[in-house]
Amino acid sequence: MSKENYQSPISPGRSWYEDSCGERPTYAPLDGETSCDVAIIGGGFCGLSAALHLAEGGTNVVLLEAHRIGDGASGRNGGQMGSGQRADILELEEELGFQRAKALWDLAEDAKHSLLQTAYRHNFTCDFAPGQLTPVHKSKYEDDCRREVEALATRFGYDEMSYLDQQAMAEALGSGAYFGGTNDVGTGHIHPMKYLIGLASAAHHAGAQLHEQTAATAIEGSSKSGSRFRIKTKHGTISANACLLAMNGHHGDLRDELAAHVLPLQSFIGATEPLPDDTPVLPGGQAVDDSRFVVRYFRKSADNRLLFGGREAYGAATPKDIEKVIRRQITEIYPYLHDVAITHAWGGSVAITMPRMPYVRELEPGLWTAGGFSGHGVMMSNYAGRLLAEHLLDGSEQLKLLLDLKIPAFPGGKLLRHPLKVLALTWYSLLDRL
Ligand SMILES: Cc1cc2nc3c(=O)[nH]c(=O)nc-3n(C[C@H](O)[C@H](O)[C@H](O)COP(=O)(O)OP(=O)(O)OC[C@H]3O[C@@H](n4cnc5c(N)ncnc54)[C@H](O)[C@@H]3O)c2cc1C
Known part of the structure; x- marks a missing residue:
């Protein structure tokens, strides 16, 4: 299939990123038997970051990607890095105590810096642009924002976030659709596909063996029984001392634990045609994620398009109204964009966990997994991959923070967990409208 027509077989719609990332290098499928120290299944941020850091540490790594990286x-x-974890910092503090909440905040700060340093060190571009606004859609949330800004500055050592009142927020957004909210100058947004291409190339050059179009179909053996893992694929097998499952929301039936703890949810984005240079939309170029349960997240691209996410779906089918819903949401915020052309509409699987914190585990000796980054994976999935690599190389204190997180299985067992998820998410999404 030509580059122009290529369509991800696991995620709906052709993304604008695909049309703006330049060449997507290809990596040959696995053909035959091979062996390595660590086998990685999944060629997203998490798997590739682990591959890069393991290879740089002198480990022999083979990574399998079922489709294309x-x-x-x-x-x-959405390319938004954010700050902290997906779960609210003050709720984390209430649940885990100050020390652990602060350590998790600091871990996310390290994740942020690691993301950008990796691009810098390997000299690839990712169109980083600074700033993130979080406006609230109900005035009752304004006090929460003020409290968060205050707590971060006085107790968590983070003074990059400030509170904007309604008028200042309207100026920053170019829209009066919201109340006040926060302005975080310590983070920003990236072009995710450019980042991923750069990361894959860095891992490849560091010595990691990457294979696309190669799905792992079974994992046999285990270090428990003293044997090496054998990862089966249609045309080959890998024998490995350790194995990392980095499949996030695309885990299929490879392991029951993943199916119980990490559930897929679809989120969709639309890209407009480039807006005129004098558009009042986001004059400061920040990314935005709002306070809704079904978060509306948007930002301008390097070529001045509005990239707008906000339509979710909880079942497996792709909704037919993605463009219509996104246009309605854009127009609620920017009425003057009511007839702007939407050139691309696409979606993907956001993998969630019950507490919206990542599921990082050693499932059995030598068999690791990381996933369920719950819409906060741009920096966290990259960093989890790095921490897993560092742990396999020399042990990592920070990884323990993630391993210690309590991540319960979704209720309902194999039969009912999906219908219960749909019910619960539909209920919460309705609350946005009240
Ligand atoms: C529409 C959308 C918007 C989002 N916006 C943001 C945002 O703005 N900010 C943010 O922080 N996060 C966001 N996220 C979440 C973020 O993209 C993810 O958390 C992150 O990319 C997860 O990376 P990953 O490597 O764990 O998984 P993935 O990138 O999903 O990679 C998993 C890979 O595993 C492969 N795979 C699965 N099974 C097999 C197998 N058997 N054999 C071989 N390979 C296999 C899949 O093909 C896939 O490529 C968003 C997600 C979506 C879908």
Whole structure:
């Protein structure tokens, strides 16, 4: 299939990223038997970051990607880095105590810096642009924002976030559709597909063996029984001492634990035609994620398009009204864009966990997994991959923070967990409208 027509088989719609990332290098499928120290399944941010850091540490790594690198969430997301964890910092503090909440905040700060340093060190571009606004859609949330800004500055050592009142927020957004909210100058947004292409190339040059179009179909053996892992694929097998499952929302039936703890949810983005240079939309170029349960997240691209996400779906089918819903949401915020052309509409699988914190585990000796980054994986999936690599190389204290997180299985067992998820998410999404 030509580059122009290529369509991810696991994520709906052709993304604007695909049309703006330049060449997507290809990596040959696995053919035959091979062996390595660590086998990685999944070529998104998490798997590739682990591959890069393991290879740089002198480990012999083979990574399998079932389709093309970038076909999963990592090549198709909103590109927003954020700060902290997906779960609210003050709720984390209440649940885990100050020390652990602060350590998790600091871990996310390290994740942010690691993301940008990796691009810098390997000299690839990712169109980083600074700033993130979080406006609230109900005035009752304004006090929460003020409290968060205050707590971060006085107790968590983070003074890059400030509170904007309604008027200042309207000026920053170019829209009066919201109340006040926060302005975080310590983070920003990237072109995720460019980042992923650069990461894959860095891992490849560091010595990691990458294979696209190669799905792992079974994992046999285990270090528990003293044997090496044998990862089966249609045309070959890998024998490995350790194995990392980095499949996020695309885990299929490879392991029951993943199916119980990490569930897929679809999120969709639309890209407009380039807006005129004098458009009042986001004059400061920040990314935006709002306070809704079904978060509306948007930003301008380097060529001045509005990239707008906000339509979600909880079942497996792709909704037919993505463009219509996105246009309605854009127009609610920017009425003057009511007839702007939407040139691309696409989606992907955001993998969620019950507490919206990542599921990082050693499932059995030598068999690791990381996933369920719950819409906050741009920096966190990259960093989880790095921490897993560092742990396999020499042990990592920070990884323990993620391993210690309590991540319960979704209720309902194999039969009912999906219908229960749909019910619960539909209920919460309705609350946005009240
Ligand atoms: C529309 C959308 C918007 C988002 N916006 C943001 C955002 O703005 N900010 C943010 O922080 N996060 C965002 N996210 C979440 C973020 O993209 C993810 O958390 C992150 O990319 C997860 O990376 P990953 O490597 O774990 O998984 P993925 O990138 O999904 O990679 C998993 C890979 O595993 C492969 N795979 C699966 N099974 C097999 C197998 N058996 N054999 C071989 N390979 C296999 C898949 O093909 C896939 O490529 C968004 C997600 C979506 C979908």
